[in-house]
Amino acid sequence: MSLKQVSENSEVDERLAALINNAGAVRAISTAVEGTIGPKGLDTMLVDKYGNVVITNAGVTILDLMEVSHPAAKMLINVAKAQHQEIGDGTTTATLMAGALITQGVEQVMKGVPVARIIEGMRIAAQEVLQVFHHQSKNITDVHDPVLKQVALVAGREHEDIAQLVVQAAVLIGKEKLLEPGFKLADTICSTLGAENQVFSGVILNKERMNRQMITRLDQVGILIIDDALEPEELEDEALSTEAGFNRYLTLRQEFEDHVRKIGALGVNLVLTDRGINDLAEEIFLDLGIMAVERVSHKELRRVAEHTGARMIKRSGLKKESSELKNYLGWAGQVQEDEKLGQIFIKNGRGKSMATIQVGASTEEVVGERERIAKDAAAAVQVAVQGGVLPGGGAIELAALREVEGKRSQVRGMAAYGMDCVAEALKKPFSQIVANAGFNPLEKLGDVVAAQTEGNTSSLAINCDTGGVEDMFALGVIDPALVKIHAFQAAREVAEAILRIDTIIKMKTEENIEI
Known part of the structure; x- marks a missing residue:
């Protein structure tokens, strides 16, 4: 050169x-x-x-x-x-x-x-x-068109099981959802070592319940999503050293306990939070038979809210009247934790129809590749619906x-x-x-x-x-x-x-x- x-x-x-x-x-x-x-x-x-x-x-x-x-x-x-x-x-x-x-x-x-x-x-x-x-x-006029199966097979490198899962998910979601600009079918795919292949109406949280003594399965579930920590208001150490400050601490703690018990009175069975949950709240939830999951990613919280019809709320919003708080609740037909996989399944929500595709495999190397294959197949199916073949x-x-x-x-x-x-x-x-x-x-x-x-x-x-x-x-x-x-x-x-x-x-x- x-x-x-x-x-x-x-x-x-x-x-x-x-x-x-x-x-x-x-x-x-x-x-x-x-x-x-x-x-x-x-x-x-x-x-x-x-x-x-x-x-x-x-x-x-x-x-x-x-x-x-x-x-x-x-x-x-x-x-x-x-x-x-x-x-x-x-x-x-x-x-x-x-x-x-x-x-x-x-x-x-x-x-x-x-x-x-x-x-x-x-x-x-x-x-x-x-x-x-x-x-x-x-053009593809119907998600039941058999052409979509062939598209999934080609993009999915001839993996019959993956192609079948992707097409099932497309049918479950429907053409209208696939045409939404902000929706990606590939984002509904998760891969888990040792899991069974499945498609279902709902979402998966890659989290476990915060206390192993909490119930693992719920039916007809009321859901509260707190986009915040579930903890009492904190006071400075200097304030706690005074009698007035300590009394204020006790008052805040009592208010917090009242708010947590109010959650149970609303008929809530599942509480999801963006950050941590206080020990007192954990004890109350355990007594009331409520499943609680802390430190759920904001992206996952949004998906759960969309599927269950819930509205996310900050902890300060718990001060609202019970009648007003009911408007923030979501609902799902079933919630269950798979202790082996360390995942929580939320199914059949009352909100928007949402499919989840779970792809399993026997080894770490293979499960990662199967996820990539499934995402390719899902993306191909969606753009085929959007622009033809x-x-x-x-x-x-x-x-x-x-x-x-x-x-x-x-x-x-x-x-x-x-x-x-x-x-x-x-x-x-x-x-x-x-x-x-x-x-x-x-x-x-x-x-x-x-x-x-x-x-x-x-x-x-x-x-x-x-x-x-x-x-x-x-x-x-x-x-x-x-x-x-x-x-x-x-x-x-x-x-x-x-x-x-x-x-x-x-x-x-x-x-x-x-x-």
């Missing part, structure tokens, strides 16, 4: 060297995940310096955990993470396509094509690609490829070379899926393109078991349209950003920055 010294504290890479360097880093990231894509993709083992092991074929997990220092590589990883946060799936596809776009873009630059023309061509081609994706997508297996990308190649002849000037970059990127997911299945990508690419052209269809690709050309919809290889759309857009955006980097300058260290 050629370096030019411009000052005592900075170094500059020449333009071409910077592009080549960035492209090499991006290729390395793309290579790290390419072996995981498709039904025949393999797993990756990640090991940290302490010997801790994670085994996965989830692209986002690999990218998140791998050690990376190159700035261009970090840009690509951040885009993949953004794809996962926004859509929940498609990170490997986005990474592969970005890698191909950047590699092809750098090759065109080395041949003398200006970056501006390459980006212009990419944008023209992108319009054609997105038009194909939108036009070919098929497309044929998978790289079929829709090859259909878009045909449109891009047809449009190329109408584009004059060097922008056509930018369209070539997009064309090569569109081949990448299909080629890698086929290669991972043990077939020749070039041969199969030609077979599929010819078959799609002859049949004027966009759903043909390769059966990774037989190597034959088949209809992906009929085969059950189905992807959410939004996954494809966002993956392509993310890949193009990061490719443009990296190709536009003309110079790399090493910044001053903090101690050399003048203040």
